[in-house]
Amino acid sequence: MTAPIPRDIPDLPPIPGIPVLMPSHVPATAVMTPACRPLAAAYRLLVALTAAAAVAVEMTLGSPLHSLSHFAIQSNILLALVFVLAARRAWTARRPLPSALTGATLLYAVVTGLVYHLLLASGASAYALPGVLTGTATAPTGWHAITNQVLHTATPIAAVLDWLLLTAPGQLRLRRAATWMLYPLTYLAFALVRGELLAPGAPGRYLYPFLDVDRHGYKSVLGNALLLGLAIYALAIALVALDHARPNPIRRRVHHRTKTGFRLQPPVG
Numbered sequence: 001m002t003a004p005i006p007r008d009i010p011d012l013p014p015i016p017g018i019p020v021l022m023p024s025h026v027p028a029t030a031v032m033t034p035a036c037r038p039l040a041a042a043y044r045l046l047v048a049l050t051a052a053a054a055v056a057v058e059m060t061l062g063s064p065l066h067s068l069s070h071f072a073i074q075s076n077i078l079l080a081l082v083f084v085l086a087a088r089r090a091w092t093a094r095r096p097l098p099s100a101l102t103g104a105t106l107l108y109a110v111v112t113g114l115v116y117h118l119l120l121a122s123g124a125s126a127y128a129l130p131g132v133l134t135g136t137a138t139a140p141t142g143w144h145a146i147t148n149q150v151l152h153t154a155t156p157i158a159a160v161l162d163w164l165l166l167t168a169p170g171q172l173r174l175r176r177a178a179t180w181m182l183y184p185l186t187y188l189a190f191a192l193v194r195g196e197l198l199a200p201g202a203p204g205r206y207l208y209p210f211l212d213v214d215r216h217g218y219k220s221v222l223g224n225a226l227l228l229g230l231a232i233y234a235l236a237i238a239l240v241a242l243d244h245a246r247p248n249p250i251r252r253r254v255h256h257r258t259k260t261g262f263r264l265q266p267p268v269g
Contacts, residue, residue: 037090037250040166044087047158051080054150057143058133069194069207070133071187072116072151075108079155083162099171103243104180106163107236111184113156114235115228119210121152127209135204165249172243177236184232188225 055076059067067073082105086097096102120129130139133148140148191211198205206212210224 034093034095036093037166040162041087041091043166044083044090044162047155047162048080048083048087050150050158051076051083051155054147054155055080058147058151061143061147062134066204067133069191071108071207072112072133074187075105075112076151076155079105079109079159096167096171099173100176100179102163102167103172103176103236103239104183106159107180107232107239108183109156109159110235110239111232113152116152120208129209132208163243164246168250169246169248170244172240174237174240177233177240180236181229181233184229188229192221 055067055073058073082097082101086102088094089096116132119125119127120132122128129135129137131137131144131148133151134140134144139145188211191207192213195206195211195213200214206214209215210228211221213221216224
C-alpha cells in the first residue's frame with residue numbers, strides 16, 4: 001500500500017548555478033537596416049569630382065611632382081578618394097566609413113583652409129605667400145586663381161558642411177587625435193628632406209615660407225613646426241568635442257521601441 005499523494009506540493013528551491021536571463025537592450029543601429037541616402041551620395045560625389053578636377057588642372061598647369069609635394073594637393077586627393085567611397089556607401093545603404101578615416105580627412109581639409117587664409121593669404125602675416133602653389137608672392141591669376149580657391153576654400157568648406165549636415169554626431173574619438181598627427185609630422189619630415197636634396201637657391205626649394213630653412217634657420221623652422229603642430233592637435237581635439245556636442249542632422253522619427261531596440265525576455269515554459 002502506497003502513501004497518499006499530498007495535495008499541496010511545496011515549491012522546490014532553485015537549482016544553483018543556472019543564471020537568470022535579464023532584460024538586455026540592443027541599440028537601434030544593430031536592428032535597423034541602413035537606408036539609401038541619394039542626396040548625401042550626390043553631394044559627396046560632386047565634392048570629390050570638384051577636388052579631383054582642381055588637382056588635375058593644377059598638375060597640368062605646372063610640374064606634377066612639384067604640385068604633388070604641396071599639403072593642399074595631397075589633402076584634396078585624400079578628400080576626393082574618401083568622398084567617393086562615402087558616396088558609394090550612402091548610395092548602397094551601407095554603414096559609413098570608419099570615423100578614424102573621415103575624421104582625419106576633415107582635419108586635414110580644415111588645416112589646409114586655415115593655414116592658407118591665416119598665414120599665406122593674409123597681408124598681416126609674416127609668411128604671406130598668396131600664390132603658394134606657383135611659388136609666387138602675388139595672387140594667382142587665370143586657372144591658377146580658380147584652382148587655388150577650390151583647393152584652399154571650396155573643398156574645406158564642403159568637408160565641414162558634410163560633417164555638420166550629413167554625418168551623425170558622436171563618431172569621432174579623442175584617442176584618434178594623436179594618430180591623426182602622424183601625417184603632418186611625416187609631411188614636415190618630407191618637406192625638410194626635400195629641401196635638403198634640392199640645390200641651394202632652387203625655385204620652390206621649401207614649399208612654405210614658415211619652413212624655409214635658408215631664410216629662418218632650423219631653430220626657427222622647428223619652432224614654427226612645433227607651434228603649428230600644437231595648433232593642429234588642438235584643432236583635432238576641438239573637432240572631437242564639437243562632434244559630441246552638435247545636434248544630429250539625420251535623426252529619424254521612429255517609434256520609441258525602435259529607438260531602444262528590443263528586449264530579451266526569459267523563456268516561457
